[in-house]
Amino acid sequence: MIYNIRKIFTILSVMVLGGVLVYNCEPEPDSLGEQLFLNGATEGVESSYDLIAYNIKNNDTIRTDAFKLLDVISSSSTSSTAVLGAFNESQFGMQRASYFTQVRLAADNPDFGTNAVVDSVVLVLKPVVSLDSIKSTTNESYVYPDGNVDAKKVVNTYPIKKYGKAKLNGGKLTLQVQEVADFMNGVNDIVYSNKNFATSTDLGSKEISGNASSIVITKDSDESSLFTANTGIRIPLSPSFFQTKIINKKGQPELSDVSNFIRHFRGLKISLTDTTTDGYLFQFTPNDMELIMYYKNDKLVDGNNTRPQTKYEFSVKGANMHSSYYEYNRTGATINNYAFGNTTIGDKKLYAQGMGGNSIGIKFKKEEIDKLKKLYQDDKAAIISAKIRIYTDEVEWDTPYPRPTFEDFTIVQKNKDSGGKETTGFTTDFTSLGAAFISVRAYNTDTKRAHYDFTVTRSLKDIVESSDTYDKYQDKYFKIDLAKFLRNSSGTIAGYNYTSRAFSMGRTVFVGSDSSNKDKIQLLVTYGTKK
Structure with missing residues (x-):
């Protein structure tokens, strides 16, 4: 997709000043931010690049203390x-x-x-429970068993989520x-x-029938309380x-x-x-x-x-x-046909599940990074945005179960330190822009072909704009889970390692690295070059 960046200069300027595109502002003379805005119009191009997406097996086990x-x-x-x-x-x-x-x-x-x-x-x-769905029943002739007291019993019933x-x-x-x-x-x-x-x-x-109830029993003679039980x-x-x-x-x-x-x-x-x-x-x-x-x-x-x-x-x-x-x-389940954890070419289907089920791993491909590095070095191509787009599988996951919302994902960045030990942290975009940054956007979640965009602009720029060769970034990857980042008592995200994975009930099948599928996972990069 090609468009004239000059036409949206005002909007982007406001976003930059507001901190949304801070990651496009570099101190070097040929910084991507300066290239984008100085000395005339810039053409913007959105291109797609293949990714290596695979299932991470967690052995159906997670800490649950x-x-x-x-x-x-x-x-x-x-x-x-x-x-x-x-x-x-x-x-x-x-x-x-x-x-x-x-x-x-x-x-x-x-x-x-x-x-x-x-x-x-x-x-x-x-x-x-769903508090907005209530069914109330009243027994005016109830007899309270302890003392055979004439009473009224009110039961409010709510459906369990x-x-x-x-x-x-x-x-x-x-x-x-x-x-x-x-x-x-x-x-x-x-x-x-x-x-x-x-x-x-x-x-x-x-035996429960999918509901929980509250109970209030009051004495007929003076309406004093005989028994009260909150919803449960x-x-x-x-x-x-x-x-x-x-x-x-x-x-x-x-x-x-x-x-x-x-x-x-x-x-x-x-x-x-x-x-x-x-x-x-x-x-x-x-x-x-x-x-x-x-x-x-x-x-x-x-x-x-x-x-x-x-x-x-x-x-x-x-x-x-x-x-x-x-x-x-999982005997006989379809997950066994696809969730191989292939980190070289990826898996065609991605089976994400909370409570110890699979995570999703995503790596940049060397040949695709090489293309972007060449654009950066030869054409001074300024990366404006980069996002990983992933679709739910409309065939394998054609079910009535709810699709995840943007709040139902966590994404962290993995790497290895100099000693070969794996490290974990928030994505560079998150650490650059802070807790107000929304790392994932959700689209069409009321359909069987929902899709999600994960912003990885800064993470990609750190590789493309550096002189690092493949051996320097080959261990970097993203890990996505069906969970939420947990918050502290002040309402801010507590840390990358505090998530709801241990009690997240969700599961979804996504399209992975399947070249024959129109909805294969892709890296969408928008970059600008001077005319």
Whole structure:
């Protein structure tokens, strides 16, 4: 595409002054920025160049300990996200997600009173829901069971945000909770997603239909509150287990301190039933989990033993060790036909997936860099912009599942230092322009042929404008993931190594280095030369 740069001089000047094209301003006398704007009109040309794009295999494994599940990064942050569910489709195969957490007492040596008996125990999960879709039901004739109190019960139901086959089996999944048999170590220990702690006792289960509910129960006589539960999934657990494991251990060493307790009651596993391998994935917020035990004990009031109900909340958040466990079965999946990780000629299809799945690697081709270097040296061609354009595969990924938005990608720049050790950092464009820089643009994401442009102008210029030969840049490449860069408590990006990969449910098939495909991945370079 050829056009007259003079016609848009004013717009580009404003952009330069605003910092958007800072990377085009060099100190040398023949700098590309000066060539573009000084002494007359300049012709601009957009040309495409081939790239080497390939799958990076992460062995379906990623760190998923408490630190890597954080979704806000700060020294005191406990805000986190985890995934549950299962999803199976032909391109990527089967994926299942489970969750482990330690349990702690609210305080050491709890006193449950005299003749304490557990009424009920519930584990509450707080999934991510669509708050703008609410269904409300009211029971005006409800009888509250503790004391047979006439009451009104209002239940507000919200659909869980799902990734996968949301309507399979009516959206039904069965969640189960089990006691962990292995000691799970501490919150600062590293855990990977292939770590499946052993379990022993089945504690409870609940079939969900893809929704979460809030509950408010008020007394008919004076409208005072009898019971309130925020939006969540409430899984009933075994009262007899907690009677034996907790209440009956009153005053004994097992409940005396944290160290003893996390070895006595080692934790919980939350998962789907073993036979469930398809449905959907959903996210929930571990730091909002609740484990509540309701019990009654003796209490004399005016000589009468009233035995009131007491609510006891365990700690299943914060300083507890917790981690995610991911299972994959890719037998027969199409990914096996394309995801070879060929760093020499590239792969024809790119299978990007969060939660330990593949990343995308992209390298510049020597022969294409040689062409650009020749243009720069012979014609003083000023690189105005450079972007990697990648399309979703409209044949292999012709699915109802959502295409990524511009916010669903991370891109970092890889290289090797003088000692041969791989280095990682933000792209040079990001470091040059700062956090306000948007590295990727998304187009037509509501169609099966979406495409994405990743800006790599500065990174390309650093190679083309230098005297470096191939051996100096052959180890440079870009790594793209379906994830988000995480932010700190101030709202700024925390760092290149803080991403949501550990709990990113997305997956997409892209067109890679396939010369026969009109949508093959390409480097689009716009450069200007004087007339």
